[in-house]
Amino acid sequence: MPDEVLSAFIRQYDGEYVWQGGEPTLLGLDFFRKVLELQKKHHKGKKIKNSLQTNGILLDDKWCEFLKKNDFLVGISLDGPRDVHEIYRPSHEKVMRGLRLLKKHGVDFNVLACVAEETAKKPLEVYHFFKNEGAEFIQFTPIVERDAKGEVLPWTVEPESYGDFLIAIFEEWVRADVGKVFVMNFEWALNAWVGNPSPVCIFAERCGASLVIEHNGDVYSCDHFVYPEHLLGNILKVGLKSLAELPAQQDFGAAKSEKLPLYCKSCNYLFACRGECPKRKQYLCAGYKKYFKHIDRYMRAMRDLLNHNRPVSDIMRI
16 A cells, blocks of 8 residues: 555544554565654644554564554454364465564454355364354354355355354353354344344445455455456545545445345344345345344243343353
């Protein structure tokens, strides 16, 4: 990202910065030192939060010292133990080295695990691995990829397999790990059962709050829709706030709920799913229905615990 674009971006934005790619560590430490200098210059006196999503391969002591000193939250991409991770990414040893360096330096981290077709067959093997590695915050992201004709690719997770994967882990978590391991998929579900707005876009009623900026300053509606028809403009020509408020972006956000199929609008779990990510076109519907139906009684019980000012961890005794 050229200095002119980087400076314009930081000058115009004062939220949480999420650096992802590709692989953001390829930019090197000097880039992120420059980022911090610009944040300090343009946001005087305000505490700025930075997050970094990485595959962990390039992490070393210098990187981890920097991340710790500057309070970065690191999301590390790790799909599970070696036999699971290396089905799709032959990099397990290098990623684990990066993870252990994060732990050595006390860097706050969470794990982002992709759930593809083969991964979904080993839910407890994956979950136990993360627990044994001391991961306290875990997010399971389903892999749904299509070819140019719109057909799902072979590694795409089957809808019901993804539901079964979440259910298997939930059954152990709800009996042994509530309050100790934070599986974000379960946290988001509880949030929905309590009646709060979704903290993540995929389960929000509308889209449009998660714009993406490219290296040249181009801003798109969403990082799942970086296509010419969703280009909003360039921050060197139009202010970021103005781009976010464009009618085209408002229409993009509203389309999520307005264009839901009838079977979504009549679903008992619309409040929890909201049609999920429009990019996936309800592909995972059967899996989500199975998962939400299974956890419903637990979620209602945890909601009641909260309503009586009791910790949700009491669900384990119940």
